[in-house]
Amino acid sequence: MSIDFERRGAVALVTINRPDAMNALDVEHDRALADVWKEFEADETLLVGVLTGAGGRAFCSGGDLKTYMPWRRDVALHGTASTISFGGMTLADEITKPVIAAIQGHCIAGGLELAMACDVRICTADAKFGLAEVRWGVLPGGGGTQRLPRLVAVGCALEMILTGETIGAERAERIGLVNRIVSADTLLGEAFAIAERIAANGPLAVRAAKRAVQHGLDRSLADGLALEGELQKRLLQSADAEEGLRAFAERRRPVYTAAGARLKA
Missing domain, CATH: 3.90.226.10 (2-enoyl-CoA Hydratase; Chain A, domain 1)
Structure with missing residues (x-):
C-alpha cells in the first residue's frame, strides 16, 4: 500500500x-x-x-x-x-x-x-x-x-x-x-x-479553537460567539487550563497531560 x-x-x-x-x-x-x-x-x-x-x-x-x-x-x-x-x-x-x-x-x-x-x-x-x-x-x-x-x-x-x-x-x-x-x-x-x-500548545485548546472556527463560519456572529463561550467554559474546567495558567504564574513551560482527552459534549 x-x-x-x-x-x-x-x-x-x-x-x-x-x-x-x-x-x-x-x-x-x-x-x-x-x-x-x-x-x-x-x-x-x-x-x-x-x-x-x-x-x-x-x-x-x-x-x-x-x-x-x-x-x-x-x-x-x-x-x-x-x-x-x-x-x-x-x-x-x-x-x-x-x-x-x-x-x-x-x-x-x-x-x-x-x-x-x-x-x-x-x-x-x-x-x-x-x-x-x-x-x-x-x-x-x-x-x-x-x-x-x-x-x-x-x-x-x-x-x-x-x-x-x-x-x-x-x-x-x-x-x-x-x-x-x-x-x-x-x-x-x-x-x-x-x-x-x-x-507545543494546549492540545484541548487547539482542538477547541479549530472547532470554534469551523462551526462558527456558518453561524451568525451571536451564535458563533455563544459557541466560542461554551467551548471556553469547558476548557476552563479542564486540567489543561489549570496547568497552563499555573505555568504562566510560575514562569515555566506548561506540561500538558490531557493530550488524548476530549471536551465533554
Missing part, C-alpha cells in the same frame, strides 16, 4: 506515495488514506498531522479518472449516497486535530479538495492548483464547491470551478488559498516547524 504513515514525536507525517500516478487515489488508496487518518485521530500521542505527496511532481492529482470516478459513477447509478469523503478528510469534523498540507507540484481536483480540508497550506513555487472536474462532466464533489468559496473570494472560486483552469502558487497565495510559498528543500521543514509550534 502506498500511503506512508510516520510518527515523529507528536507529529504524524502522512505521504501519498504513488508518484508514477501523480499521487492520484484509486479506491484502494482512498480507503487506505482514510484508515490512516482514523489511526491518527485515535492515537493520543499524535497532536498534529502533515500531509504531503511523494516524488516532487504532485501533491495529489485527485481521484484516478480510470478507476475511482467510474466507481463513483457506479455508486451513483445504484442510488447510493454520492457524498465523497475523499481520503477520509473531506466531510465536516472527520479530523478534529490540526493538519498541515505541504504541497509541491500539481494539487488539482480531489488533491486540492484534500488540501482545502487541511487547516494550513504551504507550497513550493512550482505548485499548481485547480478544480478540473467540470471538464469531465462532473463537479468537485469532495467539498470543492463548498470549501473554496469559504477560503477565497466567491468570484475567484467560481472562476476556478467553472473554467476548470489551474492557477500558480503566487496567485494562490495572493487570493488566500495558501498561507505561504517556500523552497522545495525547506517544504517539509517549514511544515514541521508549524506543526511543532501547534503541538
